[in-house]
Amino acid sequence: MTFFDELYDMWTPHVYRFARALSRDAGDAEDLFQETWLRAFRACSTGSEPRPGEARAWLFAIAANAHKDLLRKRRVRRIFLLERAKSMVERTADADLGRDLPGPVRDDGTAGSDLRLCLQNALARLPGKERRVFVLKDIEGLKHEEIARILGLPETTVRTLLHRAVKRLRREMAAFRPAKEPGPAFGEERI
Amino acid sequence: MTTKLSCRDVERLVLEDEGHELRAALGPLVEDHLRGCGRCRAFAADRSAIREEIGAILWPAPPDKLVRETRRMAFEEKPERWADGLPAWVLVAMAVMTIVTGLWLAVSLADVTPEMTLADVPVEAVAAVFVVIQNALVLFFAPVLLRAVRSRRSASESAP
Numbered sequence: 282m283t284f285f286d287e288l289y290d291m292w293t294p295h296v297y298r299f300a301r302a303l304s305r306d307a308g309d310a311e312d313l314f315q316e317t318w319l320r321a322f323r324a325c326s327t328g329s330e331p332r333p334g335e336a337r338a339w340l341f342a343i344a345a346n347a348h349k350d351l352l353r354k355r356r357v358r359r360i361f362l363l364e365r366a367k368s369m370v371e372r373t374a375d376a377d378l379g380r381d382l383p384g385p386v387r388d389d390g391t392a393g394s395d396l397r398l399c400l401q402n403a404l405a406r407l408p409g410k411e412r413r414v415f416v417l418k419d420i421e422g423l424k425h426e427e428i429a430r431i432l433g434l435p436e437t438t439v440r441t442l443l444h445r446a447v448k449r450l451r452r453e454m455a456a457f458r459p460a461k462e463p464g465p466a467f468g469e470e471r472i
Numbered sequence: 473m474t475t476k477l478s479c480r481d482v483e484r485l486v487l488e489d490e491g492h493e494l495r496a497a498l499g500p501l502v503e504d505h506l507r508g509c510g511r512c513r514a515f516a517a518d519r520s521a522i523r524e525e526i527g528a529i530l531w532p533a534p535p536d537k538l539v540r541e542t543r544r545m546a547f548e549e550k551p552e553r554w555a556d557g558l559p560a561w562v563l564v565a566m567a568v569m570t571i572v573t574g575l576w577l578a579v580s581l582a583d584v585t586p587e588m589t590l591a592d593v594p595v596e597a598v599a600a601v602f603v604v605i606q607n608a609l610v611l612f613f614a615p616v617l618l619r620a621v622r623s624r625r626s627a628s629e630s631a632p
Contacts (some may be wrong), residue, residue, distance in 0.1 A: 285546070286543075289543060289546075293534055293539055294533060294534060297531075297533070297534035297538075298531040301531050301532065302531065311535075311538055314534065314538065314542065315538075315541075315542045315545065318542050318543075318546055319542075319545060319546055319549060321546075322546035322547075322549070323549075357616060358616060358619070358620075394525065396521070396525055397525040397526075397528060397529065400522060400525050400526060401529065404526070419522070419523055419526045419527070420526060420527075420529075420531075425488075440484065440487065440488070443487055444483065444484070444487055447487065447518075447519060447522065450522050451515070451518045451522070454518055454521070454522070
């Protein structure tokens with residue numbers, strides 16, 4: 282069994298979850314997943330393997346770069362192949378709740394809350410940088426310094442991006458707040 | 473003297489303080505602020521609701537087919553370099569052409585000054601500018617066009 286095989290067997294679910302959380306739909310997530318592992322394989326075959334204990338960060342860094350490249354390519358294509366009309370259609374489709382996003386299903390198999398669905402859709406609409414930081418923080422549970430290392434950003438930038446992402450998500454939550462304002466925020470108990 | 477925290481500080485602390493250690497250390501200051509500031513209380517409550525809801529998402533496992541296919545692709549992929557398969561004489565010819573073109577451009581454009589009008593510019597210089605623009609356009613659009621052609625071809629091949 283090669284080093285790559287060990288890496289692949291151990292981290293496949295993590296990389297896939299990361300790709301799903303970063304992508305708008307399952308197709309994009311699969312592309313990102315494949316691109317990440319192909320880049321990882323190339324790196325392993327040229328001797329740039331991760332150091333012991335750093336495999337996850339190494340793979341996430343590859344995935345984050347692949348995601349960045351994917352978004353950049355899409356932007357260029359949209360501009361120069363006059364796909365604006367198409368993207369408008371896509372954006373409209375994105376606005377429909379639950380567009381091929383991972384279903385918020387609870388352990389008991391029942392549907393998740395509307396708020397969760399709303400947050401998932403809002404997450405898919407975050408700008409790329411903010412989305413990467415938010416996913417690494419809230420879904421992968423990494424610390425600011427780890428995120429900064431993975432994304433190659435200063436820690437202060439990571440904090441700022443996370444702050445912006447949370448602010449955007451809060452705006453999306455507005456519809457779920459009690460109508461009476463000013464009142465306790467969502468999740469806060471009324472006394 | 474009592475130090476007061478601003479709303480911005482408290483928002484940062486709330487974002488920073490996932491394990492509540494920081495808030496415990498700065499306890500009285502943060503708690504004082506939160507008691508008196510509905511905006512920051514709302515922020516803290518929303519933050520914890522976001523974390524809770526996002527944390528409750530059950531992400532699907534990777535499809536078996538994708539896992540198998542990706543492993544196969546990784547091992548079957550041959551490292552490709554742009555020069556692979558090209559005979560040495562082609563590489564030498566390309567290098568010579570690049571150098572000659574560079575020299576020709578340098579000579580053709582040497583006499584062109586900013587004061588010249590289009591009518592004054594020598595024909596060789598116009599040709600050189602044309603070559604520069606043509607190369608820039610090809611370099612810029614070729615990858616996009618190639619990708620579009622490939623995806624159209626693969627779509628027509630996969631169609632029943």
